[in-house]
Amino acid sequence: MGVAFMFGSGALLAKFAYGGGTNALTLMVVRTLAAMTWLILFLRFSGVSLRLPPEQRWRALAMGILLISNTFGLYYAFEHMPGPLAILTFYIYPILVTLAQSLNGREPMTVNKLLALILAFGGLTLALRGGTTLEPTLAGVISATCGAIGFTAIFILSDRIFPRGDSRPRTVHMLASANVIYLVACAVTGSFVLPASTLGWVGLVGVCITFPLAVTGFFMAVGRVPPSQSAILMNVEPLTVVLGSAIIFHENLAGLQILGALLVLAAIVIVQVPARGRRA
Secondary structure, three states: OHHHHHHHHHHHHHHHHHHOOOOHHHHHHHHHHHHHHHHHHHHHHHOOOOOOOHHHHHHHHHHHHHHHHHHHHHHHHHHHOOHHHHHHHHOOHHHHHHHHHHHOOOOOOOHHHHHHHHHHHHHHHHHOOOOOOOOOOHHHHHHHHHHHHHHHHHHHHHHHHOOOOOOHHHHHHHHHHHHHHHHHHHHHHOOOOOOOOHHHHHHHHHHHHHHHHHHHHHHHHHOOOOHHHHHHHOOHHHHHHHHHHHHHOOOOOOHHHHHHHHHHHHHHHHHHHHHHHHHO
């Protein structure tokens, strides 16, 4: 849940950065470079080798493409339709993860998981409702859906194609390949624009702090927690955005939004019950 909170905090800080004049592609370049640099320095000082066996190295580099589809897909959706609709569309991925894991026999579909999925999706629908009539766009829906599919693939493949162990070296490789593609995209489009205000810089620097912590924690958690449980626990991210927007930007929750937040929290508790039972 701490990882999801960091991701959500980064989204709030990004709003300040956007207000300062930057754009999604610039934000992707800077935060990905910051995460990669932080991890490399941390691992060097910890005496951990960045080297991977050739097969794992190429897999990790390829996974960077999925990382792009996930992150840029979501932020492109934010640009082309209202935020609540974008993040709600993106958050079909916990359902996709659980369904995929059940269909391929990796994890059984229990009554608790099914109930948690229903509560989580229903709760997000209520919690992320805007105060005015919101209209989706085709570009936004397609982009957010691509982001959800990319994130689903990251959950499933990370659990399957990499051995259990320290995930940080392969995370560095994923970030490296993603950042190369982002830099090429900036060079081709000329879209690299830094903030023009102090508050914008606060947001950009804040994202550079929260994202490295979030992405590192995420890939460490994927190897320890079943993908379907990880996906549902990540529902804390949109709740962080909704609550933070109310407190910081005075976008206050309505009665149904508060009910939705409670439903998602209930889903998070329910989905952990089987795990506790196995450990007991």
